[in-house]
Amino acid sequence: MTQAPLTLAEATDKAKELRAQLNQYSHEYYVADKPTVEDYVYDRLYKELSDIETEYPDLITSDSPTQRVGGKILQGFEKVTHEVQMYSLNDGFSKEDIYDFDERVQKLAGKQVTYCCELKIDGLAISLKYENGKFVQGATRGDGTVGENITENLKTVKSIPLELKKPISVEVRGECYMPKQSFVNLNKEREEAGQDVFANPRNAAAGSLRQLDTSMVAKRNLSTFLYTVADFGPMTAQTQYDALNELSDIGFRTNPEKKLCQTIDEVWAYIEEYHEKRSELPYEIDGIVIKTNEFTIQDELGFTVKAPRWAIAYKFPPEEAQTIVEEIEWTI
Numbered sequence: 001m002t003q004a005p006l007t008l009a010e011a012t013d014k015a016k017e018l019r020a021q022l023n024q025y026s027h028e029y030y031v032a033d034k035p036t037v038e039d040y041v042y043d044r045l046y047k048e049l050s051d052i053e054t055e056y057p058d059l060i061t062s063d064s065p066t067q068r069v070g071g072k073i074l075q076g077f078e079k080v081t082h083e084v085q086m087y088s089l090n091d092g093f094s095k096e097d098i099y100d101f102d103e104r105v106q107k108l109a110g111k112q113v114t115y116c117c118e119l120k121i122d123g124l125a126i127s128l129k130y131e132n133g134k135f136v137q138g139a140t141r142g143d144g145t146v147g148e149n150i151t152e153n154l155k156t157v158k159s160i161p162l163e164l165k166k167p168i169s170v171e172v173r174g175e176c177y178m179p180k181q182s183f184v185n186l187n188k189e190r191e192e193a194g195q196d197v198f199a200n201p202r203n204a205a206a207g208s209l210r211q212l213d214t215s216m217v218a219k220r221n222l223s224t225f226l227y228t229v230a231d232f233g234p235m236t237a238q239t240q241y242d243a244l245n246e247l248s249d250i251g252f253r254t255n256p257e258k259k260l261c262q263t264i265d266e267v268w269a270y271i272e273e274y275h276e277k278r279s280e281l282p283y284e285i286d287g288i289v290i291k292t293n294e295f296t297i298q299d300e301l302g303f304t305v306k307a308p309r310w311a312i313a314y315k316f317p318p319e320e321a322q323t324i325v326e327e328i329e330w331t332i
Ligand SMILES: NC(=O)c1cc2c(=O)c3cc(F)ccc3oc2nc1N
Pocket: 086, 087, 088, 089, 118, 119, 120, 121, 122, 123, 125, 175, 227, 228, 289, 307, 308, 311
């Protein structure tokens, strides 16, 4: 029995209820990696909302899950100037480089420091701006000062919240990446279609975010891990470790493998641990990022022209990267 059409008032309330429910399910699936309902439950509610929005287009809101599918053809990407410079990291390639880094930091800080260690996700650095909790701008790093406005494309990335859990204004940074399995599937599709394949997940993510057809981006199953607060707004974290937890609390996806290390020996043990575990991860990493944990020390140490003095990226030896994807291909 088909349902009697809803009045505008009923449709308005129902759409609000469905958006909240669908965005909660989407957060659980794409951000927390802990889905609580089967896909068919989500799909049924999504269709109900989509039908209401078709009937009453004025009820479409910027944070509606129906806005994730893209469908805009962009003419190009405007330039964006980063108010807060997006630096790169100095690299380290050996145990000695890491211990030298620790020595320099201890000397500059004049005291024992603790380190926050994070996996170095091999994707594309992005900056996300929110005003009163709403996603208003997404950009690439570019040269660190000027990047490209890829807001429309990033709106289709399901782990990027269109609205935060609190109506705050912040700017955050992280990595947009393509999971290994999505990379293998995409290359299979491209090979079958006689198209060039991507060399690695990082290139596939970068190529996807450069698409001018946003519906193409929506199909690429990109994801994110956020790791930096550029403009704190009302956020209160005083250390990198707490900032990662605060980013998660307001709705961002953060990487769960972080570790607070009291000494550089603990840092080195973490590096060796994840050098071993690297091939088991569902995403590519090309190393480990080590940061002094206290923000007071980061402020004291500051930046060179190119990079922060308070962080270093330990890079794994590159030759293994290919075998990792080859291993995945055998599991298909
Ligand atoms: N790829 C990454 O997973 C990753 C990258 C960076 C940066 O590029 C980065 C650059 C800065 F100037 C400062 C902190 C940073 O922290 C970072 N943390 C991470 N986890």
